[in-house]
Amino acid sequence: MKMSFTLGAAPHRLMFLAGTLQALLAMGFWMSVMGVRAGLWPATAWPLFAALPPAWWHAEVMLAGVLGFFICGFILTAGPRWQGQGDLPPTRYLPAFGLLAGGALGVWLALVLPWLLAPSLFLASSGLAVVAITLAGVARQPAAGHEHIACASLALTLGAAGLALLATFALNILDAGAARLGIGLLLWGFVLPIFLVVTHRMLPFFTGSALTGYVARRPSWALRLLLIASLGHGALDGLGLIFWRGGVDLSAALTALYLSWCWWDARVPGQRMLLVLHGAFAWVGLAFLLFASESAASTLRPGLFGLAPLHALTLGYCSAMLVGMASRVVLGHSGRPIVAEGTMWWAFWLMQVTALLRVASDLLAAPLLPWLASGCWLVAFGGWVWHYAPLLWQPRRDGRPG
Structure with missing residues (x-):
């Protein structure tokens, strides 16, 4: 009981823990796929890969299922502080975590039950959308600047759109072009912009905190x-x-x-x-x-x-x-x-x-x-x-x- 309370005490705790589990599972799985390609052992016939290229599954899991958890955990913890606010209450981040976790679990189960892929991607998309809305509310509060938090909110919105496009492809509503666009949005519209925003905001700050006389320029x-x-x-x-x-x-x-x-x-x-x-x-x-x-x-x-x-x-x-x-x-x-x-x-x-x-x-x-x-x-x-x-x-x- 005490552990569960501690895990829910701050956004980064649950999100980072889920991200670490996802990362180890995803890279372990991908290592097995790379072993097949290198001729080290025979392939396993995963039902999902009859309709979805393994590289697309890998991209979704790494970008949204691994980095997505770390991004949400970081930005929900640090974002309010950028705006001079207090920590978010659990009611502002636990619903998003539930959606993201449910989506992540479903994407794994879809390897053997392909029909689960589309609803799982929609769940994960909803999770990113909830985080985007939360950050948009944080960005509206008075502070010295809104650019970093507003850009992060927009990037999360694009990430949610990317997952939604992948989900519509999984439902056979849109063609493979939509899936490629969805993966592109996850990387170039979501993950990379968030990393750039966080680096631009935090790297000069961290350097200035550690080095006396350093002039932080952004x-x-x-x-x-x-x-x-x-x-x-x-x-x-x-x-x-x-x-x-x-x-x-x-x-x-x-x-x-x-x-x-x-x-x-x-x-x-x-x-x-x-x-x-x-x-x-x-x-x-x-x-x-x-x-x-x-x-x-x-x-x-x-x-x-x-x-x-x-x-x-x-x-x-x-x-x-x-x-x-x-x-x-x-x-x-x-x-x-x-x-x-x-x-x-x-x-x-x-x-x-x-x-x-x-x-x-x-x-x-x-x-x-x-x-x-x-x-x-x-x-x-x-x-x-x-x-x-x-x-x-x-x-x-x-x-x-x-």
Whole structure:
């Protein structure tokens, strides 16, 4: 009873715990799929994959079912504080959690009962919509600025729309184009914009909190350009205009590299926690440079880069930033010192190895490397979960609520 009360005491507790379970299950499952593709063992005939490509299922589970929980947990915990408000009461986030959890469970059951996929996706879509509405209400409250919280609310709305499109495809109402658009919205309209908003809001703040005399700069034009570039990339990609996407990708790369330079301080390497966050963000510039190179080569060598740019973004940036940001939230909201101890430090570096392996697997066309990358990700995140997950159901060490 005490554990259940503690888990419901703050949005990040339940959401992060669900996200960790989803992550371990999803990557373990995907590692088995990668093993089949590498010829290590025979395939399992999952009924759902007769109608839905495994890669689409993987994309939905990782973007909405894993990162979606962490995003909602973080933004529902931090968002009200950005606006100078108190913590949200459980009635403002437990219904959303119930919808998201029900949807996530249904997507897993759909592997053997495909008819469950559409209602499960609609459930998850409703969960994101509830969080978006909650944040919109928070954004209306008086505060110094509304841009970050408003952008987060809009991104959650686009994520809900993406899941709804996937659900209509599962019902055979719309064709495969709608499913691809839905997955595109989940990445380019939901996950990446939220990560960029959180990074723009928190990375300068965290750096300034740790380094005396550091001047935190958050150029609004840079965030707006990156958000427009994310949406533009997704739209042009969905239309198949890969070559014309190059200008968007290059502008995003240069903007991200500028922010990396703008936020850097020579003292960052002396602070492990800061180095993790800055190192993760550096992948954004690199990933968009790869996307721009892919666009330039698309007319002569289409598909030359494979999924290398995508995994540079999702593994190099999103997974590594997840380790850093989630660690800060779990430590800070459990009344513990915010320091990058050994588990978090090694999890970050193993995520870097994972990203390099997955990028190399596409550039070198090495079929065994995706399986190795999946295993490396599991070891990295599994170690993180072993150390940090218990803090989610333990009361705060300082006796404060939350």
